Amino acid sequence: MRTIDWDYEKNNIIMIDQTLLPVEYRVIECSSIDSLCEAIISLRVRGAPALGAAGGFGVALAAFKCNASSLDAIIKNIENAGKTLIATRPTAVNLSWGVKRVIRAVEDARNIKEAKMFALDEAKEIADEDVKKNMQLGEYGASLLEDGDTVMTHCNAGRLACVDWGTALGVIRSARAEGKDIKVISCETRPLNQGSRLTAWELMEDKIPVTLITDSMSGHVMRKGMVDKVIVGADRITHDAVFNKIGTYTHSIVAKEHGIPFYVAAPVSTFDFEMFEDEVEIEIRKPEELRFFGNRQIAPLDVDVYNPAFDATPMENVTGIITENGIYYPPFLIEEVKIRV
Numbered sequence: 001m002r003t004i005d006w007d008y009e010k011n012n013i014i015m016i017d018q019t020l021l022p023v024e025y026r027v028i029e030c031s032s033i034d035s036l037c038e039a040i041i042s043l044r045v046r047g048a049p050a051l052g053a054a055g056g057f058g059v060a061l062a063a064f065k066c067n068a069s070s071l072d073a074i075i076k077n078i079e080n081a082g083k084t085l086i087a088t089r090p091t092a093v094n095l096s097w098g099v100k101r102v103i104r105a106v107e108d109a110r111n112i113k114e115a116k117m118f119a120l121d122e123a124k125e126i127a128d129e130d131v132k133k134n135m136q137l138g139e140y141g142a143s144l145l146e147d148g149d150t151v152m153t154h155c156n157a158g159r160l161a162c163v164d165w166g167t168a169l170g171v172i173r174s175a176r177a178e179g180k181d182i183k184v185i186s187c188e189t190r191p192l193n194q195g196s197r198l199t200a201w202e203l204m205e206d207k208i209p210v211t212l213i214t215d216s217m218s219g220h221v222m223r224k225g226m227v228d229k230v231i232v233g234a235d236r237i238t239h240d241a242v243f244n245k246i247g248t249y250t251h252s253i254v255a256k257e258h259g260i261p262f263y264v265a266a267p268v269s270t271f272d273f274e275m276f277e278d279e280v281e282i283e284i285r286k287p288e289e290l291r292f293f294g295n296r297q298i299a300p301l302d303v304d305v306y307n308p309a310f311d312a313t314p315m316e317n318v319t320g321i322i323t324e325n326g327i328y329y330p331p332f333l334i335e336e337v338k339i340r341v
């Protein structure tokens with residue numbers, strides 16, 4: 001199934017619980033905004049485009065579960081739910097983009113029935129569009145890859161991070177669909193190991209050759225000539241920087257040092273070109289994620305911890321940004337993005 005979807009019988013959200021992979025594949029339901037917020041915060045659903053769909057379906061869920069008898073009350077309810085959802089993860093811009101887009105669609109409703117219908121139709125549209133955009137983006141990106149290339153990636157920008165297909169991994173899937181022999185090096189992505197748990201799992205499911213390394217090995221493999229290109233996803237692209245999973249910035253510096261192209265693959269909904277790096281809030285996660293590995297304590301319980309979930313890679317380290325509208329090269333002009341949005 002898709003990473004996240006709607007159950008039309010129960011009018012609930014269904015999703016693959018990504019915290020259980022690769023040990024267990026389980027589909028869970030969210031029947032309330034509270035359970036959806038819990039799923040987002042604990043990364044049962046994660047990755048910028050999947051969060052966009054979660055935000056959209058979340059607004060639809062708020063509309064369906066609201067028993068209010070007036071349209072105004074339903075609208076108030078979904079606006080409050082939207083605020084709660086947006087606050088769960090501040091860095092990935094797609095979440096607020098998905099929420100706002102569905103709320104806007106509901107504004108045209110003339111009655112409660114239409115409010116529910118418009119919300120669900122728009123949320124479904126976001127999910128369907130995501131798959132189409134990723135496949136389009138994948139085709140553009142595939143043109144950058146040569147037969148025999150090894151691509152290094154960080155975190156999980158695959159189908160699990162989207163509704164389907166993936167952004168960075170979508171490029172690899174598209175290139176392989178064209179018959180190119182592409183191999184992947186996946187960084188494990190501490191502290192929550194999206195690279196080892198999710199990227200390695202989904203590539204192996206598709207029989208795409210993947211080798212797992214620790215994040216600290218990226219310099220070594222690039223210096224050894226084992227990497228032809230780096231492709232990562234993005235959580236937010238501002239005027240001057242690309243926000244992605246913590247560790248991305250370090251890989252970009254090593255890639256630049258070794259003359260290895262560093263690409264970002266992301267839908268246009270991830271662009272926030274009116275903002276600058278310093279204005280973006282980076283999500284700080286719990287110290288327990290570094291003090292424990294699963295249930296096992298791996299640090300003194302009272303050690304001070306700094307645990308930002310994302311970092312910013314300055315544009316000068318980025319070779320190109322692969323989108324569903326084409327590939328952007330430096331200088332990444334705001335005018336150009338605006339025209340193409």
Ligand code: MRU
Nearest residue numbers: 046047048155157161233234245
């Ligand atoms: O904390 P996560 O797992 O949601 O972080 C995800 C990433 O950083 C991805 O690289 C990004 O969202 C792009 S997904 C296509």
